[in-house]
Amino acid sequence: MALNATVKRLIVIVIWLLIWQWVAVAIQQSILVASPLQTLQALWHLLQSGSFWQRIAQSGGRILLGFALAVSAGIALAVISAMAEPIRLLIQPLMQLIKAVPVASFVILALLWVKSRNLSVLIAFLMVLPVVYTAILQGILQTDTKLLEMTKVFRVPLPRVILAVWIPAVWPYFVQSCAVGMGLAWKSGIAAEVIGLPTQSIGEALYQAKIYLETGELFAWTAVIVVCSAAMETVLVKGLHIWGKKLEGNG
Numbered sequence: 001m002a003l004n005a006t007v008k009r010l011i012v013i014v015i016w017l018l019i020w021q022w023v024a025v026a027i028q029q030s031i032l033v034a035s036p037l038q039t040l041q042a043l044w045h046l047l048q049s050g051s052f053w054q055r056i057a058q059s060g061g062r063i064l065l066g067f068a069l070a071v072s073a074g075i076a077l078a079v080i081s082a083m084a085e086p087i088r089l090l091i092q093p094l095m096q097l098i099k100a101v102p103v104a105s106f107v108i109l110a111l112l113w114v115k116s117r118n119l120s121v122l123i124a125f126l127m128v129l130p131v132v133y134t135a136i137l138q139g140i141l142q143t144d145t146k147l148l149e150m151t152k153v154f155r156v157p158l159p160r161v162i163l164a165v166w167i168p169a170v171w172p173y174f175v176q177s178c179a180v181g182m183g184l185a186w187k188s189g190i191a192a193e194v195i196g197l198p199t200q201s202i203g204e205a206l207y208q209a210k211i212y213l214e215t216g217e218l219f220a221w222t223a224v225i226v227v228c229s230a231a232m233e234t235v236l237v238k239g240l241h242i243w244g245k246k247l248e249g250n251g
Helices: 005-027 036-047 052-083 085-100 103-110 116-141 145-153 158-196 202-211 215-250
Strands: none
Touching (some): 005 036, 036 215, 052 116, 052 158, 052 202, 052 215, 085 116, 103 158, 116 158, 158 202, 158 215, 202 215
């Protein structure tokens, strides 16, 4: 009998946990590699800490703010670039530069201009912006030109054209960019916090765990970051899929 997707995922997770346990036993240095049990114990200790949820709320809130600003700016710039080629040619090198420059360089430069508590907002914004901009622009430019010409011939109102033609063409690119962007926002945002060390942040907790050689706690916080990122990505993508179906129905 074929296994369903959930069982397959559980099997894969168990296999990787066994590999992780084997590596921890082979090294026998908890400072270098904490075992799954040690990580779980550290996580349980963190859950009982009063600052645990406060750190998640503050770091997550700033990262989501940067993500939301990047999505809004990316959509606006992509629409403008699609309408005016000179602007597209002007913006393109900037987007390439943002994608090429390492996160650490942005963080160090940004510390000269913004406070450490706002650093993750800016870095998440910069990392997500090119992803959304490129995806939306690609979706717009690849929209069926014959279909657009037909709407002009039949004088279809602009709101109807947007709902029936533009949004269905761009939506898959938008959803994919948001899925990729959410992961980038969390990784870059936490990296910014590790350097900027804003108080009561996940990045600060990671840095402290590294300083005091609390490897189990370091692994636990890493697991928390992965879970938060994956959970928000899943909720976002599912929400966008539901919204997309509603838009198709209205179109």
